[in-house]
Amino acid sequence: MRAEVSDAAHARLARVRTLVRKEWRQMIRDPASIAMGVVLPVILILLFGYGLSLDVKNVPLAVLDQDGSALARGLIGGLQLSPYFQPRPVASLRAAEALLAARRVDGILTVPQQFARRARAGGAVVQLVVSGTDANTARIIEAYVNGVVAAWAAREAPALAGPVRVQSRLWFNEANDSRYFLVPGLIVLVMTLIGAFLTAMVVAREWERGTFEALFVTPVRAAEILLGKTLPYFALGMVGLVLCVLAGRFLFHVPVRGSLAVLLLGSMLYMLVAVGIGLLISSAVKNQLVASQVTLLATFMPAFMLSGLLFDLRSMPAPIRALTYVLPARYFVALLQTTFLAGDIWSVIVPNALALLAMVAVIALVLGAITRKRLA
Amino acid sequence: MKQKLGLACTLVRPPQLLVLDEPTVGVDPLSRRELWQIVRHLVREQALTVLMSTAYLDEAERADRVVVLQGGRVLAEDAPESITRLAAGRAFALRPVAPDNARRLQARLLASDALIDAVPDAGAVRSVWRQAESALAAGAAAVTPRFEDGFMVLLRRTLAPEMHGEIVLAHPPAASSGPVIEVADLLKRFGAFTAVDRVSFRVARGEIFGLLGPNGAGKTTTFRMLCGLLTPSAGVLRIGGVDVRAAGDAARAQLGYVAQKFSLYGPLSARENLEFFASAYGLRGARRRARIDWALRQFELMQADGAAADLPGGFKQRLAMAAALLHEPRILFLDEPTSGADPLARRAFWRRIAALADQGVTVVVTTHFMQEAEYCDHIVIMDAGRVLAQGTPAEVRARAPREGERDPTMEDAFIAVVEQARAAETAVVAGAA
Amino acid sequence: MLAALLRIAALTRKELLAVLKDRRTRLSLLVPVLVQTLVFGYAASYDLNRVPYVLWSRGAGEAATALVARFDGTGIFRRVATVSSEPALRAAIDSRRALLALELPPDFSRRLAAGHPATVQLIADGRNSNTASTALGYAQAVIGSFNASWQAAHGQGAPPVRLSTRAWYNPNLLTRWDMIPGLIGTLTLLQTLLLTAMSVAREREQGTFDQLLVTPFRPVEIMAGKALPAMLIGLAQASGVLLVAQLWFRIPFEGSFAVLYGGIIVFVLAAVGIGLVVSALSYSMQQAMLYSFVLLMPFTLLSGLTTPIANMPRALQYFTRINPLRYAIEIAQRVYLEGAGLKLLLPDLWPLALIAAVTLSAASWLFRHRLQ
Known part of the structure; x- marks a missing residue:
């Protein structure tokens, strides 16, 4: 009896191994898979690491000094010392506004007449005009100018500088380097691309060609088929993960403060979800073109826009916030940003990992039901 | 493979x-x-x-x-x-008397009520009759029935014979002297690979010309060069006396083309497909309307509603042919038109083709169906890019070795010709080694 | 000439029929564009309107109460916890319950009452440092206004200098105002490029392409017949985004529609040109799709929509000069918000026109030489 059981288990294992080997060969011999699984991720890594940055530096700023006093020059000197600005003296407001309209400068700082006299008495005003065509950059510029002005005031007129002084700190990212959160975000995108997108496209193609149906008449079981399909893409996704972590650590110098084990386990969970979604979409539409578009809309775009990778989820309107709770990327972004930058903080890791685990379970159940139904 | x-x-x-x-x-x-x-x-x-x-x-x-x-x-x-036995005593062969040929004889026979089925076969017309007496009266010789004969008897019990297939051209192509298609030493190389190796043949007006060969023989490449879809590497290729390489547009204006998969625009209706191809061929105004009406009537497409993709196979094939004939070409190219079609659809198709040829349209067709080669006036058998045999079906059939009582079929001839050529090739390679 | 035009018209009509007859395709061209405009219009914003913060006030008093009241009164800062120890503060930030922590020193109220300055500590969760910096900026502004009113109320005079900021074109600095005009180009590019890139491959796979080639169509006519419907569909999609921006988000439109449409037409030409090049080079739909994605990734990521071009390294900034989307976004934003006219937009328009000219001529060359 026991021997029989172990024989059956053996046969099963052998079947899964055969399937995995077949899928793997198919995957690495298919130029489309290689392009999707290797070339696109590498492009993404380079674009994210080098191309995307929210760090404003060397802002060209027109400076109009209508006062000309030593105090005013001191304030402007503060701008010159700051790495964030490239001040450009102008002679008139008209000239400055022409520069701003032509986008040669991002803002105009005006130090008005009588500035020195008023500053000593309190109540001087420095005027900043920014271009709101890029609102986020404009706000960062405003904050930086504010910082320069406050530092100047604290130095020149400590008595008048205001009773509450602020000491601000940016935990986990003291240098305020936007790569620190863009690189973990990149991993989410790469794994979504390989897991959901590639799987959906390749399996949809198998549906189109009828090779998937041919599998169903073999004695292979539903769970085995799913396992055979999932594992190679899962492995490719892990390769993508390793690439990203290495690039993040050594090319872009993003710290990994949590443990690699958590990073790996969390990524495996997300990869399972992504591959599962890819399989679900492909078996629902069975057409490469539609599958790729649905996957793009349902996984890639949300992973970019609605995951907290770039935009803060808490500030989105309630219906959209509710929508983000069904998106796996949301949980993975939280998990990754924490593991990379903050360390093994279980109060973040556990709930997010559990959410992903629940998604794996639901997807596995649905997939199992669909596959069994087709076998019956 | x-x-x-x-x-x-x-x-x-x-x-x-x-x-x-x-x-x-x-x-x-x-x-x-x-x-x-x-x-x-x-x-x-x-x-x-x-x-x-x-x-x-x-x-x-x-x-x-x-x-x-x-x-x-x-x-x-x-x-x-047992099914073959249904045709017992009713299967006959009738030889055409020159200048008549098997195809025309078949068409005449099918018009008669006395017959259940007729197909050209080994130079004669193989026919199944309702009454043996009428067959004998017509001078036919009894033959051993085969499965197909019994099958047709079985089918005719429930299905009335379709009367379609009588295409009437509005303006049959004018008579012409000289070959309509002239191919000499046609060569096509893809890199180091020679797909078509010095192929030569001629096709006369109103002929049905068959291009036969195993998969990968180079017939599709030849076919695509004939239609102007591929540029030959070398050789002469004239359509209606016009050099295809020098004046592709003029050559293309004379030909209609039906691709293997009946290339239609799936989401468009039958009429919309016809309207598009009519405009593509530059038809305008009253002539355009007249041609579309002609196509809808002659190919029985009036009742074809909805997207072309959802039409039954037979409708699709008729629609594809109608679209290719809108501009009244002198030459019609058909690439494996009967692949996967059932026996009834194949018969209807060949009746249409025969009718077109009789009215002067030159037809070039590729097929895997050796029986269908019997409908052709001339055939070419190709393998590995070269012409292995050409001539009338009877001439090609004569190249098959005779085994026992049975007349060799076209399939026997095909296999014999290709295997001989391949054996010779192997011998040459072995000798060189 | 007339014959060629009629053939192109027939092909355009056929393409439009094939795309628009099917209800599913029709929906797939319209619904995703509208849904994405709505979702991204709401979601793709760097603005914060809900900043959860944790308070650690180590000493009570009038000044402390007043400062906290000012924070709570903004409507943006929401106090999620009041803690009394550093580990508790750390836990609130670590667990992402709070984005910001405000720590008041024990002698805060005492020092302020005595006319001495006191230092408060602001800690932000830097896991998304952009969000954190924005939140810190908001908090600084709250403290600045508290300072001014405290000084005024206690006869301490005014702060020596105050920064008064005015933002041109977008007075409240709302991300949405620049994001949604940017979406006009982005969403249009996605589908116009994919649609044209697959147009030839689809016919190849369905076998209709040979049929087309044996008709009197010249390759360039086929190209025009493929380009026109894609342009029309692209323009329709751009108009859809524009309608949502105008009617739903009500973003003030400062420029002229004629200028905007002029820019969009040149942009769609460039997008179609790229799509046609891809389409002439691809033998299968899958290949076309892959090429398109490999192009779309850098086009969208390096367009300036989500991160400014000025922040990129120089080499990539040069790359953005051949990115049509960069110009489309700039044109849309500038017409929309700045009311820019043709003259100001010339630096964006001529590169776009050049890209269109180069890609369309490359496509027509490829169509003539590679279509067999």
Whole structure:
């Protein structure tokens, strides 16, 4: 009896191994898979690491000094010392506004007449005009100018500088380097691309060609088929993960403060979800073109826009916030940003990992039901 | 080749039941024979049960039992011999008297009520009659019935013969002297690979010209060069006396083309497809309307509603032909037009083609169906890019070795010609080594 | 000439029929564009309107109460916890319950009452440092206004200098105002490029392409017949985004519609040109799709929509000069918000026109030489 059981288990294992080997060969011999699984991720890594940055530096700023006093020059000197600005003296407001309209400068700082006299008495005003065509950059510029002005005031007129002084700190990212959160975000995108997108496209193609149906008449079981399909893409996704972590650590110098084990386990969970979604979409539409578009809309775009990778989820309107709770990327972004930058903080890791685990379970159940139904 | 691999995959772990769904569609006679040898071997040696669907009746004849399905209902379930027996004493062959040919004789015979079926076969017209007396009165000689004859008898019990197939051209192509198509030393290389190797032939006005060969023989490449879809590497290629390479537009204006998959725009309706192709061919105003009406009427497409993709296969084939004839070309090219079609659809198709040829349209056709080569006036058999045999069907048939009583069929001739050529090739290679 | 035009018209009509007859395709061209405009219009914003913060006030008093009241009164800062120890503060930030922590020193109220300055500590969760910096900026502004009113109320005079900021074109600095005009180009590019890139491959796979080639169509006519419907569909999609921006988000439109449409037409030409090049080079739909994605990734990521071009390294900034989307976004934003006219937009328009000219001529060359 026991021997029989172990024989059956053996046969099963052998079947899964055969399937995995077949899928793997198919995957690495298919130029489309290689392009999707290797070339696109590498492009993404380079674009994210080098191309995307929210760090404003060397802002060209027109400076109009209508006062000309030593105090005013001191304030402007503060701008010159700051790495964030490239001040450009102008002679008139008209000239400055022409520069701003032509986008040669991002803002105009005006130090008005009588500035020195008023500053000593309190109540001087420095005027900043920014271009709101890029609102986020404009706000960062405003904050930086504010910082320069406050530092100047604290130095020149400590008595008048205001009773509450602020000491601000940016935990986990003291240098305020936007790569620190863009690189973990990149991993989410790469794994979504390989897991959901590639799987959906390749399996949809198998549906189109009828090779998937041919599998169903073999004695292979539903769970085995799913396992055979999932594992190679899962492995490719892990390769993508390793690439990203290495690039993040050594090319872009993003710290990994949590443990690699958590990073790996969390990524495996997300990869399972992504591959599962890819399989679900492909078996629902069975057409490469539609599958790729649905996957793009349902996984890639949300992973970019609605995951907290770039935009803060808490500030989105309630219906959209509710929508983000069904998106796996949301949980993975939280998990990754924490593991990379903050360390093994279980109060973040556990709930997010559990959410992903629940998604794996639901997807596995649905997939199992669909596959069994087709076998019956 | 693909079919063989597919079969091998299924058989790695020997099953008890093998289900084959039209395994020989688009497969040439040589590969078809090999596939059948494998299947027969398995049935004999491994006691395997094979369930196979096919529209090829010569294959059905080799089965132990057949089920004939029509319109979702079972017409018969029996041994093939019993079905063949339905035509016992009613199968006859009738030889055409020159200048008549088998095709024209067949067309005349089919117009008569006395017949159930007629197809050109080995230079004669093989026919199944309602009454043996009328056949004998017409001077036909009795022949041994085969499965296809019995099958037609069975089918005619429930189905009235379709009367379509009588295409009437509004303006038949004018008579011309000299060949309509002239090919001399045509050569096509893809890199180091020579796909078509110095092919020469001529096609006269109103002829049906067949291009035959195993898969990968170079017939599709030749065909695409004829249609102006590929530029030859070297050689002469004239359509209607015009050099295709020098004046592609002028040559193309004379030809109609029906691709293998009946290239239609799926989401568009039959009428919209016709309207598009009419405009594509530059038809305008009253002529455009007249041509579209002609196509809808002649090809019985009036009642074809909805998207072309949802039309039944027969409708699609008619629509594709209608679209290719809108601009009244002198030459019609058809690439494997009957691949996968059932026996009735094939007969209807060939009647249309014959009618077109009789009115002066030159027809060039590729096919895997050796029986259908009998409809052609001239055929060419190609393999590995070269012409192995050409001539009238009778001339080509004569190249097959005669075995016993039976007249060699076109399929026998085809296999013999290709195998001889391949053996010679191997001998040359061995000699060189 | 007339014959060629009629053939192109027939092909355009056929393409439009094939795309628009099917209800599913029709929906797939319209619904995703509208849904994405709505979702991204709401979601793709760097603005914060809900900043959860944790308070650690180590000493009570009038000044402390007043400062906290000012924070709570903004409507943006929401106090999620009041803690009394550093580990508790750390836990609130670590667990992402709070984005910001405000720590008041024990002698805060005492020092302020005595007319001495006191230092408060602001800690932000830097896991998304952009969000954190924005939140810190908001908090600084709250403290600045508290300072001014405290000084005024206690006869301490005014702060020596105050920064008064005015933002041109977008007075409240709302991300949405620049994001949604940017979406006009982005969403249009996605589908116009994919649609044209697959147009030839689809016919190849369906076998209709040979049929087309044996008709009197010249390759360039086929190209025009493929380009026109894609342009029309692209323009329709751009108009859809524009309608949502106008009617739903009500973003003030400062420029002229004629200028905007002029820019969009040049942009769609460039997008179609790229799509046609891809389409002439691809033998299957899958290949076309892959090429398109490999192009779309850098086009969208390096367009300036989500991160400014000025922040990129120089080499990539040069790359953005051949990115049509960069110009489309700039044109849309500038017409929309700045009311820019043709003259100001010239630096964006001529590169776009150049890209269109180069890609369309490359496509027509490829169509003539590679279509067999």
